[in-house]
Amino acid sequence: MDTELITTLVSLLAGGLLLYLAITITRDNFENRLNRVTGSMLFFAGLAPLFLALGSIVQQPEAGVTTLPDSPLYQLHTIWELFFPTLLLFAMLFPVDRLREFKQSRLRTLVFVPQIMHLIIMLFFGNINRMLAMVELDPSREGFTTIVLKPFSYLFTGVLLLIGFIRSYEQVIFDVVNLLYVGIAVYFLETGSRYLREPRLLNQTRTVLWGTRLALGLYSAAVVMVHLFSKEIAPQYIAATQLGSVVAGVAIFGYAIIRHQFLDVQLVFRQSFIYTIAMAILVGGYVVMGMQAKEMLTPLFGARAELVSYVFLIFVLLLFQPISSWLDNLIRSMFIRTRTDYRAIIERFSRQVISVFDPHQLRQTIEETLKTALLVENVYFVLYDDSVGEYTLLPDELSSHRVIIDRDDLMLRGINLLDAPTHYSLLNEYEESSKLAELLKERKVKLILTMKDAQHLLGFLAVTQKAAGYRYSAEDFNLLGVLSNQMVTALTNARLYVESLERLRLQEEVNMARQIQLDLLPSSPPDLPCSVICASSIPSRTVGGDFYDFVPTRDGKRMGIVIADASGKGMPAALMMAQIQAMIRSEVSNGTPIPTMMSNMNQQVTHSTSAEKYVTLFYGELDKETGTFEFANAGHNYPVLVRENGQIELLEAGGPIIGAFSFVSYTSASVQLRPKDLLFFFTDGLSEAMDAQGTEYGEERIRKFVSERRNEAPNAIMQMILDDVRTHDPSQPPQDDTTIIALKMHDHPGVLR
Amino acid sequence: MKLSDRVQDGVVVLEPKGKIMGGPDASLLHDKLYDYIKQNKKKVVVDLAQVDWMNSTGLGILISGYTTLRNNDGMLKLANVTDKIQSLLTITKLISVFDAYDSVDDAISAFK
Numbered sequence: 001m002d003t004e005l006i007t008t009l010v011s012l013l014a015g016g017l018l019l020y021l022a023i024t025i026t027r028d029n030f031e032n033r034l035n036r037v038t039g040s041m042l043f044f045a046g047l048a049p050l051f052l053a054l055g056s057i058v059q060q061p062e063a064g065v066t067t068l069p070d071s072p073l074y075q076l077h078t079i080w081e082l083f084f085p086t087l088l089l090f091a092m093l094f095p096v097d098r099l100r101e102f103k104q105s106r107l108r109t110l111v112f113v114p115q116i117m118h119l120i121i122m123l124f125f126g127n128i129n130r131m132l133a134m135v136e137l138d139p140s141r142e143g144f145t146t147i148v149l150k151p152f153s154y155l156f157t158g159v160l161l162l163i164g165f166i167r168s169y170e171q172v173i174f175d176v177v178n179l180l181y182v183g184i185a186v187y188f189l190e191t192g193s194r195y196l197r198e199p200r201l202l203n204q205t206r207t208v209l210w211g212t213r214l215a216l217g218l219y220s221a222a223v224v225m226v227h228l229f230s231k232e233i234a235p236q237y238i239a240a241t242q243l244g245s246v247v248a249g250v251a252i253f254g255y256a257i258i259r260h261q262f263l264d265v266q267l268v269f270r271q272s273f274i275y276t277i278a279m280a281i282l283v284g285g286y287v288v289m290g291m292q293a294k295e296m297l298t299p300l301f302g303a304r305a306e307l308v309s310y311v312f313l314i315f316v317l318l319l320f321q322p323i324s325s326w327l328d329n330l331i332r333s334m335f336i337r338t339r340t341d342y343r344a345i346i347e348r349f350s351r352q353v354i355s356v357f358d359p360h361q362l363r364q365t366i367e368e369t370l371k372t373a374l375l376v377e378n379v380y381f382v383l384y385d386d387s388v389g390e391y392t393l394l395p396d397e398l399s400s401h402r403v404i405i406d407r408d409d410l411m412l413r414g415i416n417l418l419d420a421p422t423h424y425s426l427l428n429e430y431e432e433s434s435k436l437a438e439l440l441k442e443r444k445v446k447l448i449l450t451m452k453d454a455q456h457l458l459g460f461l462a463v464t465q466k467a468a469g470y471r472y473s474a475e476d477f478n479l480l481g482v483l484s485n486q487m488v489t490a491l492t493n494a495r496l497y498v499e500s501l502e503r504l505r506l507q508e509e510v511n512m513a514r515q516i517q518l519d520l521l522p523s524s525p526p527d528l529p530c531s532v533i534c535a536s537s538i539p540s541r542t543v544g545g546d547f548y549d550f551v552p553t554r555d556g557k558r559m560g561i562v563i564a565d566a567s568g569k570g571m572p573a574a575l576m577m578a579q580i581q582a583m584i585r586s587e588v589s590n591g592t593p594i595p596t597m598m599s600n601m602n603q604q605v606t607h608s609t610s611a612e613k614y615v616t617l618f619y620g621e622l623d624k625e626t627g628t629f630e631f632a633n634a635g636h637n638y639p640v641l642v643r644e645n646g647q648i649e650l651l652e653a654g655g656p657i658i659g660a661f662s663f664v665s666y667t668s669a670s671v672q673l674r675p676k677d678l679l680f681f682f683t684d685g686l687s688e689a690m691d692a693q694g695t696e697y698g699e700e701r702i703r704k705f706v707s708e709r710r711n712e713a714p715n716a717i718m719q720m721i722l723d724d725v726r727t728h729d730p731s732q733p734p735q736d737d738t739t740i741i742a743l744k745m746h747d748h749p750g751v752l753r
Numbered sequence: 754m755k756l757s758d759r760v761q762d763g764v765v766v767l768e769p770k771g772k773i774m775g776g777p778d779a780s781l782l783h784d785k786l787y788d789y790i791k792q793n794k795k796k797v798v799v800d801l802a803q804v805d806w807m808n809s810t811g812l813g814i815l816i817s818g819y820t821t822l823r824n825n826d827g828m829l830k831l832a833n834v835t836d837k838i839q840s841l842l843t844i845t846k847l848i849s850v851f852d853a854y855d856s857v858d859d860a861i862s863a864f865k
Contacts, residue, residue, distance in 0.1 A: 565809070567809040567810055567812070567813050568809070568810055568813070610817065611813070611816050611817040611819075611820035611821070612779065612810070612813030612814055612816055612817040613813065614812075614813060614816065616809075616844075616845060633846075634846075635844060635845035635846050635847065636844070637844060638844065654846070655846055656845060656846040656847050656849065656850055657845045657846070657847065660813075660816045660820075660847070660850075661816070661819075661820070661850055664849075664850065684809070
């Protein structure tokens with residue numbers, strides 16, 4: 001087939017595609033300057049192959065007819081050179097917007113001057129000699145007019161001569177200018193790409209850069225070959241090189257748009273673009289096959305060959321639909337990856353976040369999704385922080401610490417009212433004296449994306465502009481809305497997970513405290529000659545601070561009995577009991593008198609804990625031989641002394657609770673225990689056990705109960721009252737620690753006086 | 754616990770209501786006391802008429818309030834102590850530490 005025909009067809013196709021790309025890119029997002037500049041650039045680039053094709057179509061030499069290239073109108077084709085200044089502007093906008101800082105924005109139009117000059121010269125100064133003759137003055141007619149006009153005449157002549165000079169070397173001069181533009185543009189593209197960090201933008205830039213290098217390299221080679229060095233090269237090679245550059249340019253921009261979502265061109269457009277290409281290739285293929293068929297069939301069928309070729313074409317067209325579908329699918333599977341599909345983004349995101357419980361990792365996933373799927377430049381997190389009970393801006397590149405947002409901040413209140421992703425600029429009415437607004441402005445935030453569950457604002461994302469300044473489309477807003485719902489679920493999951501970990505940690509602490517308490521309690525009551533002692537301590541679900549101990553005095557004559565209850569629960573109470581035990585043991589072994597011992601303990605506890613932490617404590621020493629019981633009660637439930645006859649005495653003497661006030665003092669008192677006397681000690685877990693109606697078991701009932709059963713063995717009494725209390729308050733385990741010590745004097749403790 | 758407050762004859766009257774049980778109750782009373790201490794109002798009467806119940810932590814809150822005021826040269830007195838709280842104060846022998854009065858007016862006049 002004719003090479004020129006192929007060149008013409010390919011030129012038409014490439015030019016058409018470039019114009020198509022230019023129109024769609026501009027139409028897709030006309031607001032964006034980068035889209036407009038890229039559109040213009042591709043438009044002017046498209047004019048080149050179109051003019052090339054037009055030239056070869058009309059240029060068919062026919063004798064005596066003026067060919068198109070000779071007509072002044074054809075000089076319009078130099079308009080395509082406007083491609084070079086638009087390329088320069090493109091390189092100044094992409095991938096880094098250098099024009100944003102450029103104050104004198106009107107000055108950038110100066111880049112168009114050389115090419116416009118070229119166009120004007122080609123259009124209007126075709127015949128310089130005729131124009132020169134027009135401004136030439138007749139030297140024979142000297143007069144006033146001639147004298148005045150003379151300098152102007154010289155000036156015009158000079159200008160025209162200069163233009164004439166340019167005209168005769170126009171190709172070389174303007175090719176050099178154009179190549180200079182190309183060089184600067186490539187330099188800008190190269191240096192701009194070094195500032196990029198975002199992976200997708202980097203891929204886009206690399207692709208566009210390679211395409212630009214290839215296209216401009218081929219173009220420069222063609223220009224250099226023709227205009228600067230030699231004119232002997234066959235025109236078809238030059239045409240092929242020029243065409244190659246145009247085709248490379250189209251292909252690479254198309255590839256960048258489809259594969260790397262260049263210019264954020266929408267999915268619908270990318271699909272139609274691919275479809276158009278597929279159809280163009282297919283239809284072109286059929287046309288060529290039809291023409292070839294006609295050529296091949298002519299020798300066989302002669303005049304009827306045309307008819308046969310139509311039949312052949314109809315046959316081929318029957319295959320059109322299946323082949324076109326196959327081609328469409330093939331291209332789609334090659335280029336349209338799931339990552340650009342919004343549904344796929346949502347699916348992938350929900351799959352990822354459902355398995356992420358670590359809040360930090362979750363934030364990373366969210367940030368990564370927004371950056372790769374929506375080309376968001378930066379994301380800032382403002383989340384409710386349970387540990388401080390406030391909203392905080394998490395650390396970012398501007399602040400290494402989280403910033404707590406005042407709950408009355410006006411902007412925070414404004415954001416709390418939002419239900420959907422919103423442009424930050426719409427919130428300016430809330431900016432007044434808002435610290436949050438200052439922080440967001442400092443971070444150049446463009447969008448606010450709230451995350452709300454049924455009642456609360458969990459936090460929000462402050463999103464900056466898209467990479468390279470692309471705008472947010474309605475589709476982006478929909479996607480962000482759906483993603484924010486997913487984030488709410490994920491954040492709630494993460495929070496529950498953290499809470500469950502915290503619960504586990506607390507449970508461990510409680511277990512440890514309980515173990516400390518169990519270890520403090522004596523393993524068995526002491527064996528005394530005068531009496532039987534038994535003790536029981538039933539911890540409640542949480543660890544309280546009940547404690548009892550038996551401490552023999554230094555001389556071995558007496559046995560110290562202690563029962564105590566620390567305020568509060570958990571580890572602090574357990575540790576306080578450990579402290580009390582250590583103090584008592586040390587004071588008893590020093591032989592300190594009981595009131596002094598109580599005072600010392602009170603001083604120590606008061607100074608080592610806060611005022612609301614205190615202990616109620618009863619301490620008494622039983623003389624094993626005489627049965628004298630000296631005691632001090634520091635605010636503890638009164639132990640009950642039941643005499644043989646059922647008479648009850650309460651052991652009240654002592655002083656206030658230990659650990660509350662440093663200025664209090666303590667006294668001690670003594671009672672003489674006699675055979676069959678029963679001493680019953682308990683903590684408030686027993687007296688305050690409550691039934692379903694909220695009635696306490698009560699001290700009165702305890703006294704009556706033990707008095708009535710005074711003849712029973714101490715462990716039997718203990719068991720009976722525990723059973724009775726459980727009947728009153730069946731909660732299991734008990735609501736509070738319940739501790740009991742029962743001491744019964746022997747019937748005939750011979751040694752007692 | 755709910756807490757209301759007023760000033761009567763230059764004396765701060767705090768009126769807790771419900772159960773005094775620790776947790777957030779502690780900081781509620783504590784913050785209120787500090788507010789008044791900052792305003793140099795250091796004579797405080799806690800009216801316990803509407804307090805149904807108080808556990809050991811609740812008692813700790815009262816003790817803490819008392820200590821806070823004492824450390825700032827102030828004084829805390831109790832009024833309308835119910836039987837239940839009376840018995841708690843008796844057992845713990847804090848009745849000897851806290852000045853308790855039958856009515857708010859009595860407590861206020863005790864400051865003069």
